[in-house]
Every structure is written in C-alpha cells, then in structure tokens.
Amino acid sequence: MEIIELKAIIKESVREVLREERLILSQMLTPYISDEEQIELETEFGSPEDYDTEELIDMTQLVREEMFINKF
Incomplete structure (x- = not known):
C-alpha cells in the first residue's frame, strides 16, 4: 500500500469519527x-x-457564509 493511499484511508476514517x-x-x-x-x-x-412560507427565512446561505468567514 502506498503512502498516498494510506493517507487517504486515514483521512476518511478521521472524517467518519468526527462526523x-x-x-x-x-x-x-x-x-x-x-x-x-x-x-x-x-x-x-x-x-x-x-406556517405560511412567506413567514419563513431560509438561513442556509447565511450559516454557510458565517462558517466560511469564521474558518479563516
């Protein structure tokens, strides 16, 4: 097994555990x-x-932007 493959396996395993x-x-x-x-x-x-759909606000984009901004 090559180093690159091993790193990919480890990376995916860590992602699964974190999830x-x-x-x-x-x-x-x-x-x-x-x-x-x-x-x-x-x-x-x-x-x-x-609820009427006019009363609702989709916060998905705002949350994604916040997560992106706070990432750096």
Missing part, C-alpha cells in the same frame, strides 16, 4: 421535552406545516 462524534454531541445538546411540553408548544405556536 459520528458531532452527531453524538448534537444529540447531547438537544434539550429533552416531555410530550406535555410538546403539546403545549404546538398549541401556542402551531405546527411548522401550518
């Missing part, structure tokens, strides 16, 4: 709410399916 750890972290940081709290929230704010 898994990031998922675990996000699950740990997501607050738990009970069924009663969920019903209360849906009663007060409705369900996302009920």
Whole structure:
C-alpha cells in the first residue's frame, strides 16, 4: 500500500469519527421535552406545516457564509 493511499484511508476514517462524534454531541445538546411540553408548544405556536412560507427565512446561505468567514 502506498503512502498516498494510506493517507487517504486515514483521512476518511478521521472524517467518519468526527462526523459520528458531532452527531453524538448534537444529540447531547438537544434539550429533552416531555410530550406535555410538546403539546403545549404546538398549541401556542402551531405546527411548522401550518406556517405560511412567506413567514419563513431560509438561513442556509447565511450559516454557510458565517462558517466560511469564521474558518479563516
């Protein structure tokens, strides 16, 4: 096995581990709410399916730009 192939395998393995750890972290940081709290929230704010699309803002591009800016 050549050095380049070995580096590629290691790099991909590290990416996989980081991806898994990031998922675990996000699950740990997501607050738990009970069924009663969920019903209360849906009663007060409705369900996302009920929202008008004009009320929504797609933050995807903004987040990508922020991540890019903070990367350097």
